[in-house]
Amino acid sequence: MPLKLTHRKIIHVDMDAFYASVEQMDNPDLQDKAIAVGGNSKRGVVAAASYEARKFGVKSAMSGFKATKLCPDLIFVKPRFDRYKKLSQRIRRIFFEYTDLVEPLSLDEAYLDVTHNKKGQPSASKIAEEIRRKIKSQVGLNASAGISINKFLAKVASDINKPNGQKTILPEEVEEFIEQLDVRFFYGVGKVTQEKMYRLGIFTGKDLKEKSLGFLKEHFGKSGKYYYLVSRGIHNSPVKAERTRKSLGAERTFSDNISSEVFLSERLKQIAHEVAKRMKKQDVAGKTITLKIKYSNFEVQTRSKTLKLYISSEELIFEKTKDLxxxxxxxxxxxLIGISLSNLNTEKDSLHASKPISAQLKLKF
Structure with missing residues (x-):
């Protein structure tokens, strides 16, 4: 297949333990303490953990019960999302001082394309250093950054020198870096995929690169093409300044496990009400409806159906998820159960997306 290697100057900025760091900054008594933002009840979930807590193995998405067993002195703090959002907006304003090509992934991380930046600074690495210094001086928080020729490599690089550090992967270093990289560090490779790759004898980027496109598609489906390309340093997805919402939903964790579809149906109606309210607020409708079910053993199952028409009303959302x-x-x-609507009427036709530039550029990083 024809390969197009696009060189841009991409920075991935990732705030260090953002929610937990905000709580430690706002409350000096929490400084240098093992804290978790979230709930410590048997159904509570850790939204973020301080680095002091991470030393004990506490991490996001872990149950509060397990986190407490790992770290008995763990301090739980209720999340304050309004506060996190306000600080995130201040951080984002700093990004816009350098470029308008900013693609937020969440409140605490974003991609920046600084190939052509507002400061006329040829070095993306120096821009990243400036941004991190400004975030620290103006907001009071530490950030880490990854810098490279595309989003995939920048994302991987931002984890290397965390916390409060940065890593640049130069164009001439890309091939060697990827070949030596353990596949578990590839963005998009989760635990299940990692184990599958290991079973197939794929441990590093070099091993991945040696597999044919056909082999990867056979074993990993649509993701096979992605792995084939990124193992060669190719990820031409541009930084999208306006990210279109792809789905919208809500979910609920129960204080006690539920084993009856009848009782779950009652909860579904409540969730459908919340989803419909959010759909109305965003002025969107969707065609694909998905029911998410998390069992007591933490296994997650999804059931989806794509409809002929867009829906957004509470009655239709409830009716279709009840069928599922x-x-x-x-x-x-x-x-836990959740409802989400995707295939929204806000999504643009991908056929009209701009094609990536294929020229190889000599860039100063």
């Missing part, structure tokens, strides 16, 4: 609920029997008792 009764589609098959539950495997076990349920601790």
């Amino acid at each position: 609920l009764y589609q098959e029997k539950l495997k076990d008792s349920v601790r």
